[in-house]
Amino acid sequence: MNKKSLGNKLITSPYIVWAAIFIVVPLVIMLYFAFTDPSGAFTAENLSHLGKYKKAFGLSILYAAIATVITLVLAYPMAYFMTKLKISSQRMLLLVVMLPMWMNFLIRTYSWITILANTGIINTLLGKFGIGPVKLMYTPGAVILGMVYDFIPYMILPIYSVMSKLDKSLLEAAEDLGSNSFTKFKRVILPLSRPGVISGITMVFVPSVSTFYISQKLGGNKTLLIGDAIEYLFNLGPDYYNVASALSMVLMVMILICMFIMNRFSDDDDGGVII
């Protein structure tokens, strides 16, 4: 018995040591930076700077929330229709949805500029009809579009994976009991697909709220999101690490709160759902 637990410790401890040094300690250091000034003295002043970034925080949450809602509205029917197809076409479609995910998202975001710019594809087409050019780039709409585009596979996949595992006999039972397709959808499919929806929402919201590349490229200099602010401050050099750490810490806490609220809506405690 003793030998077994010794062997067990031996295989788990490298990971525990790793996780402690590279997951826990970095966060502690960030916390330390957030509450000290560049000379290392304790201060709460960094947090008082946060007022300056109120607008960036607000915009980040607003854009990410809008993008998440749009993504959900677009992805849910997609996932639902996918489950209706033949198994072989389902697998094909799954690959088609996943393929853009394995491509560099920087380029995928960037090629939207070719489509949206004043001399871009859409405006050239509109110009043929004598309309425009319409300003599409460097607008909040472009940033939200970028978020929706980059992260929509992360919404489709978990919803699809929950829906495709749905017990078919439940649907038959609902039909036998006289449900029409609307009540079947509302009372059976919708509640049972909730875990997929919830993990989809977190997987879209978290990267959207913390992005800096999408807003830099598609939003221009006008839209400063919280990710932009953090990246900008870190690039200014070590003197700004403290304020930037404070901002990162607030971002982290904010995400944790959002996740906590989201998790209250899901009743499975399987320890997080991933694709």
Added chain:
Amino acid sequence: MKALARLYVALIIFFLYAPVLVMIFFSFNESSSVWVFTGFSFDWYTGLATDVTMLNALKHTLIVAVLSAVISTVLGTAAAVGITALRNKFSKKIIMSVTQIPMMNADIVTGISLMLLFIFIGKLLGLRESLGFLTVLTAHITFNLPYVILSVLPKLRQTDASLREAALDLGCTPLQAFFKVIMPAISTGIITGFIMAFTLSLDDFVISYFTCGHYQTLPIIIYNMTKKSVTPDTYALSTIIFACVFALLIMYNMLQTKSESKKAAKAQP
């Protein structure tokens, strides 16, 4: 209704691929514009083959992806086996919660916190340059580990514990029991974990951005390129990556279908 559903699926796929098509199209442009198509040429592709920075970055990306995937798969699988055998519910819960942190946290926060740690260690050791190959590798292993652990754990849970005990009773050492009994049972989980780790590492930009120093990987090079005005060579590079990934996925899919039809054939008699 059915036709409408098909149209909807087609529209979403069009949305997903429109920028990809634009990218592929302009990678064949003769001039250096990504707006106006002047003529067809392969120049941007042949130019890539001699671009030293690009080739170096590709090498860096592959080295980091392979090493981080291998190390995180070994460490993560061992950890998953250990975690499953843990009796203490409380320590199990703590380990699992810590494991989920890099997955749940925003990449920018993970990247920055690791960067602060590496700079701190670099100062302690008196290094002139604290960021580089080792730090980006460490960072990648760190964000890969949770994905490996969480794809191996469910497979372990499905594995009958008495199998291992039977192997031990029949005279296997614990190590033999692991490699002969447990490992085959959880192999699909290990492979999934490895593939996920490899692709996550290939594609990572945000965490590498804060931890790589001068050891630039491909996404970092692409980022630097998109900071200036982009020329079709970036698109050409991405088209090549796209083609490779596409081929890999098709292959993987074919293998899967093959092994499934084999299984079905076996199950039949």
